[in-house]
Structures are given as structure tokens and as C-alpha cells.
Amino acid sequence: MRKSKIYKILGVLMAIGILGSAIWYSQLPNRHKAIVKSFLFEKLGITDGDWNVSNATGTYAMISPEFYIDGIYKSMEGPKSSKYVQLSQDSTLLWLTGFEVKALENQSGIPVSNDFICHTNIDFNDVKYYSSFHLEKRIGIQYPRLTSLSHGMEKFNFPDGYGVPMKGNELLYVTTEALNHNVPDADFWIRHKVVIHYTKDKKRKPLMSRTAFIMLPYDKRNPYKEPTDPGTNQCIPVETKNHSYDDGKGNKLSGHWVIPPGKNTYRSSIDTQLQLQDSLRLHAAAIHVHPFATSISLFDATLGKAVFTSAIVNHKNNIGLTKITPFSSEEGIWLYKTHRYEIVLEVNNTTAIPQDMMGSMFLFFYDKELDDILRKN
Structure with missing residues (x-):
């Protein structure tokens, strides 16, 4: 078979593949379109897929990867990213005392409207968490979500004297998702800054x-x-x-x-x-x-x-x-x-x-x- 004919066949197959992918993509709901775009942007090097993390005493701060806002994203539809978090490298008992999230302009890091925050979920590993306190009977009883921040409640603190205890080297799983209800012609990038507040102060009462x-x-x-x-x-x-x-x-x-x-x-x-x-x-x-x-x-x-x-x-x-x-x-x-x-x-x-x-x-x-x-x- 001549090379010209092979090239024509490959060209036709490629065109069919592109057309099929376009049809498949057009039929996806917004939620899944956002997932596909985020994946492709990261793999092609268009976006920075890394989280930027800083851990000062009592404050664990994370800045998310870039989220591309290119249209209306209602609740549960926007681009999102997840990260495992360790507050310390040892098993020192820490007390979680509060959580917050802010929307930031992509390059400058200047805060922008929190209208671009859908939710931020904080999950934990219930098997390791309860086992470390010899409370195995609680494993698998409830979905292991510690809390969630969302549009309208971007900051949440426990009352004075209370907190959620956990070993510092246990993992938390943080997921944050973008939102856009009001800018249909959007064409910009944002990030989310997620902060977990904690203390080593033992004079607290535990919360479940x-x-x-x-x-x-x-x-x-x-x-x-x-x-x-x-x-x-x-x-x-x-x-x-x-x-x-x-x-x-x-x-x-x-x-x-x-x-x-x-x-x-x-x-x-x-x-x-x-x-x-x-x-x-x-x-x-x-x-x-x-x-x-x-x-x-x-x-x-x-x-x-x-x-x-x-x-x-x-x-x-x-x-x-x-x-x-x-x-x-x-x-x-x-x-x-x-x-x-x-x-x-x-x-x-x-x-x-x-x-x-x-x-x-x-x-x-x-x-x-x-x-x-x-x-x-």
C-alpha cells in the first residue's frame, strides 16, 4: 500500500476520532465537561496542577491549582481539585479549631469575590482515625466527612474550649470546587486558598x-x-x-x-x-x-x-x-x-x-x- 493512501486513511480516522470526541464532549453535563477540561489543561501544561502549601504554627494554608472559569457553573458543576494533607510529620495530638476558604485572582493572589467558591470538603480516614483512639466500633458507621465550607459560609470556627482532636500525621482529604452563577461570558482563572486552623492546646473538649x-x-x-x-x-x-x-x-x-x-x-x-x-x-x-x-x-x-x-x-x-x-x-x-x-x-x-x-x-x-x-x- 502506497504511503499516500496510508496517510489518507490515517487522516480520515483522525477526523472521525476528533468528530466523535467533539460529539461525546458536547453531550456531557457541565460537571463532567469541567473534569475533562481540567485534566487536559494539566496534561498539556496549560495550567499549574500543583498545590502551594505553607504550614506555620497553628495554620495550615493551601493554595489550589488554577481553575478556568469559562461560563456558568452552578452548584456541584465547576472545576475542582483534591489534596491529601498532613498537619505534622509525627503523631503529636493536635486540635482542629476552624476552617476557611477564599477565592483568589490567579496570578496576583489578590482576593476576589467568594461567589466563585462552590464548596470545600474536609474528609478523614475513619479507619485510621478511630483505630488510633481504640474506637473501632465507629468505623464505617457514617460517611467520613468532617465538615464542608460553601458559598455563604466560607469560614467556620468551633466555640472556645472545643475542637476535633487528631494525630498530626494522619491524613485529611481536602477537595475544593469553583462556582459561577452570574458571569455567562467568563474567561478568567482563579484559585482557592484553604486554611485549616489547629492548636496543641490540650485544655479542650473533643467534638465528634x-x-x-x-x-x-x-x-x-x-x-x-x-x-x-x-x-x-x-x-x-x-x-x-x-x-x-x-x-x-x-x-x-x-x-x-x-x-x-x-x-x-x-x-x-x-x-x-x-x-x-x-x-x-x-x-x-x-x-x-x-x-x-x-x-x-x-x-x-x-x-x-x-x-x-x-x-x-x-x-x-x-x-x-x-x-x-x-x-x-x-x-x-x-x-x-x-x-x-x-x-x-x-x-x-x-x-x-x-x-x-x-x-x-x-x-x-x-x-x-x-x-x-x-x-x-
Whole structure:
């Protein structure tokens, strides 16, 4: 076969490959397009894929790789990056006391609007963490997410005298993701600066984290059917692959759903998530919601009243969250094993189109069992 013919065949195959890749890419949701672009930019050397880390006493700071913002990225859709973190090189006991994240201009490092922060998750290895304190019975009971910062709550500190203890050389897994609700013609780069605050001060009481979030049922046979039957409390999931759960009876639940225009209230039981084996004293809560949420409550269904309510302020002239009020209390509030608890979320979708929503809480309780172990040691 002559070389000219071989070149023609290769050219045709290459053109088919490029066309097929373009069609495949065009059909991806924004979330997966962002993943593909970030991967290609890093492999081609267009972006710096490294994290810049500094670890001063009491402050572990990380600056993320570059994120390219080239259009609208709603919650859970933007480019993101992850990194394993060790606060120290030895097993010295440290106390985590707070977390924060800022958006930065790519080159100068000057802070820009936090509207470009979707969320920052802090996960831990529950096998190593609980094993190091001889609490193996807790392994695998809850998803090992310590906390999450998000748009509207970019900073969170525990009340004075409290913290989460951990060995300094154990790993934390940090993931931060970009957001853009309001700049459709975007063409710029940003980074995120993530800071973990810690101390060696032993005069603290330990906190344990429990994650609770609203889960609403949807029709697994026809999940996107509209309108939903209000009598069944069903929702329309954003998608059925992520944040989709089973209630143990074959019914599907979604933690990421669609809200129609106007005001609505969403609620669901969190008893199975709290797993209260005994009464616990709540001292702090970090909140994660999406724009158009107006308040979220931890609700005692047994007493018929809120344990606490977090007020939420939305931007006035565009889409976004100005402030989410955290819960923090040195005194604490008791939650009881014999009571039933819910999360209740109020929303007001002021646009003319459906929007996506989540309602989550990262609840921090005084950990007496761990406190007793630490005191003995």
C-alpha cells in the first residue's frame, strides 16, 4: 500500500476520532465537561496542577491549582481539585479549631469575590482515625466527612474550649470546587486558598461530627416526571447517579433536587443519620445550602419546635448567598435519644425557572467517650 493512501486513511480516522470526541464532549453535563477540561489543561501544561502549601504554627494554608472559569457553573458543576494533607510529620495530638476558604485572582493572589467558591470538603480516614483512639466500633458507621465550607459560609470556627482532636500525621482529604452563577461570558482563572486552623492546646473538649441532610423520595421509574404528586412528598432529582440513596425498602431518595419558582418548604427525618444511642450535647453546626434557601432548621419533631434555625441571606441583584448563619454554643443544646428530629428548609426561588437545592448540616457534639480516653492517656 502506497504511503499516500496510508496517510489518507490515517487522516480520515483522525477526523472521525476528533468528530466523535467533539460529539461525546458536547453531550456531557457541565460537571463532567469541567473534569475533562481540567485534566487536559494539566496534561498539556496549560495550567499549574500543583498545590502551594505553607504550614506555620497553628495554620495550615493551601493554595489550589488554577481553575478556568469559562461560563456558568452552578452548584456541584465547576472545576475542582483534591489534596491529601498532613498537619505534622509525627503523631503529636493536635486540635482542629476552624476552617476557611477564599477565592483568589490567579496570578496576583489578590482576593476576589467568594461567589466563585462552590464548596470545600474536609474528609478523614475513619479507619485510621478511630483505630488510633481504640474506637473501632465507629468505623464505617457514617460517611467520613468532617465538615464542608460553601458559598455563604466560607469560614467556620468551633466555640472556645472545643475542637476535633487528631494525630498530626494522619491524613485529611481536602477537595475544593469553583462556582459561577452570574458571569455567562467568563474567561478568567482563579484559585482557592484553604486554611485549616489547629492548636496543641490540650485544655479542650473533643467534638465528634455527624452529617445530616434532607433526602426526598422520587419516582425511580420516571424520576423527571412533572408535576410531582404533593401527597407523596416526592421531588425531582437533579440527577440519579450522584446524591441518590435507598431507604432500605427499595424506594429511592435524592439529596440534590429541583425547586420550582416561588416559596416552598422541604423537610425530612434525620434520625437514621444522627444514630443517637444516647443523649448528646450539640455545640456547633456548619450549614450547606444552595442559593434561594432562606432558612434551615434542626427541628425537634417530638417537641414541635426548632433546636436552632440558621438564617440565610441571598444576594439582592444576582444569584448567590451573602451569608449563612452557623450555630455555635459553648453551653450546648441537648439532643435526646427518645426524640425524633428533622431538617426543615425554607426556600424562595425568585427566578422564573427551576433551580437546584440541597440542605445539609455538619453537626458537632461533645464526645464524652473520647474525652475519657484522652484524659486517661
